[in-house]
Amino acid sequence: MTQTPTPLHWKVVIDAADPHAQADFWAAALHYEAEDNSALVELLLEQGALPAAATVDFHGRPAFRDLIAVRHPDDPYDKERGTGLGRRLLFQRVPEAKTVKNRLHLDLHPGPDRREAEVERLTALGASVLRRVSEPAGAWVVMTDPEGNEFCVA
Numbered sequence: 001m002t003q004t005p006t007p008l009h010w011k012v013v014i015d016a017a018d019p020h021a022q023a024d025f026w027a028a029a030l031h032y033e034a035e036d037n038s039a040l041v042e043l044l045l046e047q048g049a050l051p052a053a054a055t056v057d058f059h060g061r062p063a064f065r066d067l068i069a070v071r072h073p074d075d076p077y078d079k080e081r082g083t084g085l086g087r088r089l090l091f092q093r094v095p096e097a098k099t100v101k102n103r104l105h106l107d108l109h110p111g112p113d114r115r116e117a118e119v120e121r122l123t124a125l126g127a128s129v130l131r132r133v134s135e136p137a138g139a140w141v142v143m144t145d146p147e148g149n150e151f152c153v154a
Helices: 019-030 038-046 115-125
Strands: 012-016 055-058 061-064 067-071 088-093 106-108 128-135 138-144 150-153
Parallel strands (some): 106 150
Antiparallel strands (some): 055 061
């Protein structure tokens, strides 16, 4: 009897100069929540497994300095660690700046009747319009987040 493989859990990891600012932007853009890993951070600090220099204050609570994720608010999460178990984006600090076009990007789908309002909302959050595309296959707006990562609003 063959057994159906269990689907893999995954997340999208995005390199960032300022992961916490990116988390704030994308949480607002997607109506997601920044993960609260403060209980885990505090435990690791108490055990001496994490140096204080590896933490920052994020909205009044301790957080990892070099990474933070945002998750869909309706998805399950590990309450002890604050880590999402569903749809999530993880932002990790890297020393180098973005220099080339993304090989992977997010497409946001508010629908054609809400596209322009969504572009305005995202622009107010810190995104920029890169270009508007109208082709026989469809129309969308190519935007960049505050660190220059491309994404589309269809």
